[in-house]
Amino acid sequence: MSNQSEIHCINPDCLRPYPQPWGNKFCNCCGAPLRLIDRYIPTARLGSGGFAQIYTVWDQKTQTEKVLKVLIEDSPKAQELFAQEAVVLSSLRHPGVPRVESDGYFQRIWSHSQGQQILPCLVMEKINGLTLEDILYQHYPQGCPQEVVLNWLTQAVEILQHLHQRHIIHRDIKPSNLMLRTSPKSSPYQGKEWRGQLVLIDFGGAKQFDKAVVRSLSRSTKLFSSGYSPPEQLIGGNIGPTADFYALGRTMIELLTGKHPADLEDPVTEQLNWRRHVQVNPQLADLLDDMMQEDARSRPANAKIIQRRLAQIHKAVPNKIRPIRSITQIVTFFWAFFWELGRTIQKAVTNLTQTIRKIIALTLRAIAQVLRACLDTIWTMILTCIGTCIGTFIGYVLAFHTSWGLETGKFLSSQLAVLLGNTQPVLGSEMLLFAGAGWGTAWGLVAAGGYRQRRRFLVASLMGMAGYGFGWFILQLMTPKQGSEGLIAFILAAVSLLTLGLGLRSHHIVYAVMAAFGTALPFAFLMSIGQQPSTVFDNFFSLTNSWQGLLWKIAFFSAIGVFISFWLGVSHYLIVPGLRFLGWRQ
Template sequence: MSHITQRAVHCINPDCQRPYPQPWGNKFCNSCGAPLELLDRYVPLQPLGSGGFAQIYTVWDEKTQTEKVLKVLVEDSPKALELFTQEAAVLSNLQHPGVPTVDADGYFQVKLFNPKPHQLPCLVMEKINGRTLEEILKKFPQGCPEDLVLNWFAQAVEILQELHKRQIIHRDIKPSNLMLGTSSPTVTSSQGQTEGDRLVLIDFGGAKQFSPSKLRSQSSSTRLFSSGYSPPEQVTGGIVRPSADFYALGRTVIELLTGKYPLELEDQQTGKLHWRTTINVNPQLADLLDEMVEADVRSRPANAAIIQKRLAKISQSLPPPGLFAQLRDNVKQASTQAYQRFTLLKLAIQQVLANFSQAVTKTVVFLAQTIIKILQACLATIWAIILSSIGACFGTIAGFILAYRTSLGHRVVEFLGSQLNELVPNAQPHFGADILVFVAAGWGTAWGLTVSGCFGQRRRFLVASLMGIVSYGFGWLILQLITPKDSGEGLVAAILVAVSLLTLSLGLRSHHIVYAVFAAFGSAIGYALLILLKLAPAILQFSSLPGWPELYKPLIFFGSMGFFVSFWLGVSYYLIVPGLRLLGWR
């Protein structure tokens, strides 16, 4: 008790005229007569603040000789008492390092007689020494470091997994209700971040017990929410499921990464958060957070285990960035810097034109935002064109070497010739070699498009690579079945088949048929124009032992294929699909 000041005690009666100071050792308040030593164990020391319907104090536990937190319900209403009792029941049944501990006799009522006889509900819980994430975020106005946020994110999901396993929904997750607690004085690094902290979820005043039968019913929930963090169904008083906690946690993590309050990032018309261009964050982490904050409950992760599994993959060490990745990051960084500078210019223009009408100002802002979006769309499309064309050329060279310069390629050619001889009549002696060039070019094109990460794709490298091989292989087969083989019709048909199958495998998030149709027909029409202008190379006129000079025509063909595919995917992603959504096709 040596480190506790014994000179004064605080009265917890909300109607007391002089609650402080009270002499240490007094059993009752000198002003109102309220008990000062609660349950002959807890001595109130000083107020910590107020939260919701309650007043919060620091108390000294005579039994354990430790400081604890006392929460006193000061609002006299049935609903407040129900929520307070519910919080006490939830915390009393939980034993987890991420939740404040409540002793078996931690919930009790103190009888008061001044100004009238009534009961004062009290709840004593573990005192968490530390700071809330809201307080820590003030030291990082540009957003907290990604590794710190990932650590907090993983701990929060573990806490939610325990709550949901016990059929409890917190319903009020936000930075001010997540605290970093330490059992010893905090050690601060040179960058101002704390070491060895454990995350604790506090304020269970809005917690709710649920059961599968209740979730299936159509009864609504109490309209209790925090603006900027709670999901739409909670704000409107609808049915609240465990995924509501995932929504609030996702918005909290986005705020920690960006340093911006979620409503500042929210599109007022769609409700979506536009945050990914403001920071450079792991794309897999960004995809997970975007799914967690989906307005549609069915689009969010089903349970905490799914989130933990994806977080484990994100936390694994990534390979060092290659040349393409560095170039991509440089392009993204330059685009972000340009966006920030243009934003500053936009604000300056708004200040200069302050005397103009509001309609003119809105028009200028709209045009500026449109220009920025157009520039970003052009940069992304150009980036995809470069990588897909490079990938296609690289795959073409690799396929050429395999087919005509290795013994393995000769064996593959002999096998294909024996298997397809009946299907393709009048085959040449080197029949089958060019299919290796086709499939390798398809693999390279798919890999380049996936590496670019453009058009909102999920970056499924394995699936895209396999389908690149399969799609271009089918294109080659179509080309063999059409007579003559080097006719324009055959090339157009091969392009339609190859591009449509390749596009369907890229992991685009919606409107897959639209992307496939526009990419396939756009590429086919583009190449048909080259044929009409007599600019298209005859790609299959290889000799039996072709030399390197004969490779330039396939390089031009497959490189142009990569160009056409990326260009039409960009047109579909930035023009066609948004237009369809505007017309109501979701």
């Protein structure tokens, strides 16, 4: 099984590509599909190379980890080179070349509001190990031992022979494009030798060649790496297999000397003055110089010629360099040890500094978000309280101090008396009071503009009046209506309907449930411990047509409005983001 628990979005325009919860099919941030052809799951970004971004992916079919290259450059030439790399790698079967299956090249197509996005993808075998550049600068800053370099040269020539027999040239050989494949559970350095299969990577510049074309004067795409590519490649001329031999020779000299080829070039002749920097077998030195001849016709014509010369060098190297080898290895060992120690300490300090900096930034960002949430919620609570007071006052005046309100109250009283069977007195004017309180509460919530609302004053006001009016009707059905059950029933009905009328952008049911039950919770808690809010509720109904009763009603409805604002804030800043993180999107 994969040990990964999070997914990485490969959309180059995604603002927060990582982390995505394991099991998600779509990105929580940009909505892009996360699984590729229903088989590959990107788990981490390794970096970028050329025009592509590189990721590790989990192959659900083979239950193995692989490498994914995603082309993010849309130029025709970049797409041509990317497709060319896919064709070359899928046709090769050699331990020194990353394996690509026949269906490893595909395009991820995603349609969205801004159009259609097409990302060419290439999945290949993941090579565990270090590049020769890493081994050089981490372990041998003064140059690698001759025996080690000779072994790598032999393997590299064997890989090139496999490529050239299939009329493929790599065109970008350098230490960073040669890896030493090792087992993830074992060290590549055993005893005095570096063990492992050499692997040639990054076939983005590889191309097919024809022997007849190589001899002609036709030109090829100008693609080169400074310090390694031959002259004919630098000027964009036609190149053949000997271009790979030139780059490989310069790569081996860098490994032997620990110096970049550009630092060894004579500024006048542009030849490498490298022999005085290291003691090697003369036959090996001659071979490397022949591979780096400026004229391509003076270099070895094919890999078999180089292999024959390497066979002779292998016989001579152990006897001729053994006395020098011991001293060189001792000096190199201590130099590499202290150099690596200093490098490790430097990395540790840098990582610690970066970690502290990130922690401080995250802490400050979290504090800022908490303060913003608190201020937003407090502002909403204040405006809701003001709106509730105004709405309750208007409703009270309409209900008990206008002829229209009194007539409406009588009509509602007579109709409800018939409906309820005259089992209890009904004061219909109270419904206007409740509707006014609902309108004021909804107006205050919308006027505050918090919680990313769509500010819909009319809809929210109508739902507020309907919710509080419906809650009043439920109260009339309760016996007695001043009881605790009536209070809870009114809150649940009124608050849930009011909340559904607000212009919240998503998760409407979650907001309604949280606001309704959260508002009822304080009253239910007081009842559970035997401290029923009877004084407020009794005065609410007993002091009906008086200004003293109005104050009790304002206090009651204002408390409900404050609780609604608080629980909407809790839902918006805590509950809904948590649900989105778990994959519940609306």
